[in-house]
Amino acid sequence: MDKENIVVQRDKKIVRTSVIAILTNLCLVTFKAIVGLMANSIAIVLDALNNLSDALSSVITILGTKLAGRPADAKHPFGYGRVEYLTAIIIACMVLAAGAGSASASVKNILHPQAASYSVVTLVIVVVGIATKLVLGTYTKKVGKETDSDALVASGADATFDALISAGTLVAGLVNFFTGYVIDGWVGAIISIAILKAGLEMLMDTLNSIVGGRADAELTQEIKAKLRTVDGVLGAYDLVLHNYGPTKMMGSVNVSVYDWRTAEELHAISKKAQKLILDEYDMELYVGFYAVNTKENDLKKLELEVGKDLANYKYVMAMHAFYEDHMTKDISFDAVIDFKCQDATYLVAQIEKDLGEKYGRTFRIQIDRAYSD
Numbered sequence: 001m002d003k004e005n006i007v008v009q010r011d012k013k014i015v016r017t018s019v020i021a022i023l024t025n026l027c028l029v030t031f032k033a034i035v036g037l038m039a040n041s042i043a044i045v046l047d048a049l050n051n052l053s054d055a056l057s058s059v060i061t062i063l064g065t066k067l068a069g070r071p072a073d074a075k076h077p078f079g080y081g082r083v084e085y086l087t088a089i090i091i092a093c094m095v096l097a098a099g100a101g102s103a104s105a106s107v108k109n110i111l112h113p114q115a116a117s118y119s120v121v122t123l124v125i126v127v128v129g130i131a132t133k134l135v136l137g138t139y140t141k142k143v144g145k146e147t148d149s150d151a152l153v154a155s156g157a158d159a160t161f162d163a164l165i166s167a168g169t170l171v172a173g174l175v176n177f178f179t180g181y182v183i184d185g186w187v188g189a190i191i192s193i194a195i196l197k198a199g200l201e202m203l204m205d206t207l208n209s210i211v212g213g214r215a216d217a218e219l220t221q222e223i224k225a226k227l228r229t230v231d232g233v234l235g236a237y238d239l240v241l242h243n244y245g246p247t248k249m250m251g252s253v254n255v256s257v258y259d260w261r262t263a264e265e266l267h268a269i270s271k272k273a274q275k276l277i278l279d280e281y282d283m284e285l286y287v288g289f290y291a292v293n294t295k296e297n298d299l300k301k302l303e304l305e306v307g308k309d310l311a312n313y314k315y316v317m318a319m320h321a322f323y324e325d326h327m328t329k330d331i332s333f334d335a336v337i338d339f340k341c342q343d344a345t346y347l348v349a350q351i352e353k354d355l356g357e358k359y360g361r362t363f364r365i366q367i368d369r370a371y372s373d
Helices: 003-038 042-068 083-111 120-146 150-179 184-211 217-227 263-281 297-310 344-359
Strands: 235-243 249-258 284-292 316-324 331-337 363-368
Touching: 003 042, 003 120, 003 150, 042 083, 042 150, 083 150, 083 184, 120 150, 150 184, 217 235, 217 249, 217 263, 235 316, 249 263, 249 316, 263 284, 284 316, 297 316, 297 331, 297 344, 331 344, 344 363
Parallel strands: 249 284, 331 363
Antiparallel strands: 235 249, 316 331
């Protein structure tokens, strides 16, 4: 199955799951509203309205998936995949709002305890709602993880938290019935904290994807290992990956090759490397080159000596692309500087000065960062 069909099938699965969630919530709304009106219970009617708002998160997921699936165009050449992250943020905010509302009600109940009163009808409604929401939440989150949909995962979590709130209220009511103790507020407060924590984590994870978080270490290490299997590639460095939604990723990398390679050979190496990564990871990768000097044994000795010198500098993590300009005799290389370094420019200038004084050569150091593992 090609990439386009895989994406289409993924979107269909997300929409189908969201439609199931909408229909389930609408059934709960109808069921609770009818029983609530017949029993003249405002609590059940309000719970029905809460389920109606839950259906909204699934509607948002569908809209986000449809918008994210639009093809790339001149204004958005990388597509609209990141729209899914925006829908996940909206749903995460809905979870946070639910947690805040539950926390507010719980605090009021702690300050002014009021025992919950349950009839047989109310108990049946609550139990049915809890069971339905738990099943729905588990199913939705499962599909969300399978399809890498943050919005679907958040929607599933929202359903699960509704079940927890109802379960907590039910347990507190039963404790009050059998013991006389009123613990509604305290149970609600504990559940509210859990909901707020989970909602905040969902929000931060999604924001991390939008801001540009560090790529998965296992993935980047695999890609570098794959690149080293290409004939002519000696090493892979400076791998940078950009996320344009759950289904689209692009990046760039520099690979080291012997300096006697011709432009024709470099072209062939580049195409082989790109095809390998595209076939293996469905990812477009742009390849640059570092030349490894093979002509001067003295230069190799100098590289080893400079490597030992750099080990004395706290924030220097690695060195690569060591090369001599045969015209000017200047030495150039990339130094990977730790993000903890407050002033990388000053550090590199100091290293250039120290090395120049020690070896009587001009050193030109390019600041590099460990963008991936």
